[in-house]
Amino acid sequence: MNIRKILDTVKKPFGKGEKFEKYAPAVNAFDTFLFVPNHTTKHGAHIRDAVDLKRTMITVIVALLPALLYGIYNTGFQYYSQLGSAFTTLDAIIHGSLKIVPMIAVSYIVGLAIEFAFAIFRGHEVNEGYLVTGLLIPMIMPVDIPLWMVGLSVAFAVLIGKEAFGGTGMNILNPALTARAFAFFAYPTYMSGNKVWVSEASNVDGVSGETILGMLASGESTIPYDVSQMFYGAIPGSIAETSTLMVLIGAFILIFTGVGSWRIMLGSVIGAAVTGLLFNLWGANELMNFSWFNHLIVGGFAFGVVFMATDPVSAAQTTKGKWIYGVLVGLFCILIRVFNPAYPEGVMLAILLMNVFAPTIDHYVIESNIKKRLNRKLNSNLNVA
């Protein structure tokens, strides 16, 4: 194994007791990317499952790819079709790639640099979680957001959203949504309104960058898109959120492999559907009249529920808690959409809100288990007496 030999030589100065030992986590991150290390079990079970965090995270990335690829295509498609000029699929993909690939690059470079720095500083190995976060962040941004804002949002999310709480596994809020929320409140003109959701909408007059939910919120009752367009995703929106079909493919991958929680996904869909249905019956404004089913397939609902709400660290952790958490994410998403004209899309805030409440939900689920145990003790004392 020649590559192995080269790697071992490269790693030598970073070994135990050597000059650059401090920087070992950075080198190890690359090494373990190439090779599953030769570590053997020292304590406990002598055999181990094939799964590790790298494999879990790469599965999520694979699940994200359909939505990302469609998002790249849709970015170009929306631009050219609104412009009214003739274009090929390749044109659309090239236009989208030129916009989105730099965003992904910035997100990974800034985020991984901070992750590596903290790993070296704290002396632990680099955790793989950022591989997913770093891809998610550009996918949920408007396409025309300046690259420096992407970088700044990433830095905020990783530093304040994650490392300040103690690093991977300790954060309260989903880091990718923290990045989006940061950009949303810091640079609202780039993150909301009717000029940001299609490529070049703010520069080119012929292009209107308004989302369906935005139109509804401003009181328009006729939507220029039909249900199939909403489902397949040929609509304006954040880069990768538009296609419910592609998100469903991702959801299938996550549920089939067992990596994503189907309970949270199903819970959210039930929560949103029921809430949407109730508002349909009420019907006081355009968003309430918007069919409950359409609520599920427009905006970021599907994407948020499948890829963000299921983040195991920031979601509820108990089985029962996951159901409650999921239903409430769906409920609050529709509630925010319907009642708050300033935020026509509610899924980001709904998930962040439930991230904050997830530990409380778990607390009550666990308390009931504790009560059950104490009652069992009381009953057994009664039986003896």
Added chain:
Amino acid sequence: MSNDIQIKNGLTINLKGAPENIVKKASFPKSVSINPLNFHLITPKMVVKVGDKVKMGDVVFYSKKNPEIKFCSPVSGTINDIVRGAKRKILEILIDSDDNQNIKKHKISKTDSCSRNSIIELLLDSGCWPFIKQRPYDIIANPNDTPKSIFISAVSSAPIAADIEIILNDQKEEFKAGLNVLNKLTDGDLNVCIEKNHNSFIQEIDNISIHNVSGLHPAGNVGVQIHHIDPVNIGEKVWILGAEDVAIIGKLFLTGIYEPTRTIAVSGPPVKYPQYYKTIVGSKLSNIISDAGISSKDNLRFINGDVLTGYSVDKDSYLGFYNNTLSVLREGNHFRMFGWIPFVNNKVPSIYKTSFSWLFPNKKYDLDTNLNGEERAFVVTGEMENVFPMDIFPMQLLKECMSGNIEKMENLGIYEVAPEDFALIDYSSSSKIEAQKIIREGLDLMVLEVG
């Protein structure tokens, strides 16, 4: 009273090298060891010195804290060495066995006419007491306690572990006699768990509660059975014994001698003839190893116990006190290029469908000791619950054990668990958490603080 338990949250790991139904008699060991590390939290106080002659059944050391708990020699012979480690801690007592065995004989009377106290006295004096362990804490029982019930698991669900029915096959009478003795020790039930739909001689035994157990590993773990039948509440004690240990106790009460025979299953992918051997507790591994056709050239790991819960020993070492399985695995200290990519390297199965192993549920695997990754922070939730069939939150309990929060540990059910119940969590953890170690340390903290 009898009820059935079916375990759904668990995992059966199919490994190559399961022991075949052949029981061989191993040659009498020339050397045996008593390893105090087998007796968790016991500090030995030596009775013998190097060079002393002992009979089979003579006391070798006793527990410093509980002097009535005695540990006896499994053979007659000469004390060859007392191996000490740091701070003069006793690691191992080696005994060279005589050609002609000199056996210490205890006075016995009919079990039915014995009082509870006289039974306990004989168990203590003969060296049989250490076979009785307790929950909570998974340590040797305190003879001053009265357990609310006693549990014996005759179910083996761990991968390539010894089949209890095969072990008991030629010691049925001793097993029954042992149960008779144990019935005197508790006012509650004497529970024996057997495999469902398995025609067992145990079903015919009177005066015990029989429970039919089915489903996935850890169905055979006595802790899981206790949890579903008669869970341990705060302040309660349940005693547990291994099935063959019951037979050893039975033999003591039938014949008056302490003869700790051990039927050991030698199993594992590198074993050419995986089968059972009749030998003695603590006997030297080497004569079994060569007979089972294990190559001494390979880089192997020998494990006293099953592959999930045992402890590794050198091939020149000795059998443990409690284990019925000697597992052998190949060491996995090799690199695998891009081995973390899903569906690459399907030789290693996965609980996640990220390996083709789910397509072949009955395929047997040749797993080695590679960690298949590196330790990471707790990230993925829900995977522990999938392999933990108790009404306890495993991740939350582990976290409280790590932070040493005694009240929380108590509330979350620390008294009901033993490290072995967390073995599958070790196995399946994507963050490579050492759950058994964390739980053992948590239990030790409880012993220290609560007692």
